Amino acid sequence: MSTALTLARPYARAAVSLAREQGRLSIWSDALGFAAMIAADESVASLLNSPSMSADAAITLLSPEGEVDADFLQFLRVLSANGRLPLLPEIATLFEQARAEAEKIVNVRVTSASAMDAAQVETISTALRRRFGSEIALTQAVDPDLIGGAIIDAGDVVIDGSVRGKLDRLRTTLAQ
Template sequence: MSQALTLARPYARAAFAIAREDGKFAPWSDALAFSARVAADPRVSALLSNPQLGRGDAVALLAPEAAGDAYGRFLGLLAESQRLQQLPEIAGLYEQLRADAENVVKATVTSAAELSAEELEKIKAALGRRFGRGVEVTTAVDASLIGGAVIDAGDVVIDGSLKGKLSRLQTALAH
């Protein structure tokens, strides 16, 4: 995984530089997300590794209809460098660069039950105070947590779930 990220990093930075220069962060995010989803499909991935697939065909397969010429040239460069399989990593790194530039933290809140809008706003406000930045929150439900929530904000994971607390208690009692 780390090798894939290392290979993807310069391409993500290049895509980010182009998007920043053109002032088009969102269209590049959408295009990269689309291309990453398509490239991650096992059938497409096998096709992309086929040496008989032409560069133009690969670009046509991966580029969304609304993508501009700059994005097509970017995909062409990836095809030429045989890096199309790294599109999921490139898209992820691009999103990290975009979030940093826009001074936003992206967090995922996984809870045992659906959170109300009020609870979600409280979590969002607390994360904003903790990180000193704007916060974009996505939610997920995992009943196995029993209660509470797990917040994943990049490098920071806050486990306030009952499952996590029980696991920590079990570890403490075992030692």
């Protein structure tokens, strides 16, 4: 996986740079997301690695319906020419990280013991906006094994306020 990320990184940087210059980050995000979803399918991945599949057929397969950005199609041609189409899922992931950074958005995943209501989500979002000084893109998950509380994962920052986490820390302290 790390090799794939290493290979994908320069392509993702080029895609972000081109999309940002054109003011089309959102359009590229959608197109890359679509292409990555198709490329991630196991049957398609084997086709992309097949010498019998032409570059034009691969680009047609990976292009979203309707009008497609000409520069995005050229980007797919470059990936095809360099045998890098299977890296589209990693490229899309790196692109989204760079896009969030450029748009000053912090992606946060909140895993709670039970479903949160709208007021709780807003309270957490407001506190995180103040802490990070950025907009927050919050996704929620429920894990009853947490017993109570929540875990907030904002990439480099993880706040474990779960009962399970507190019990684990107490167990570690008592064991020492």
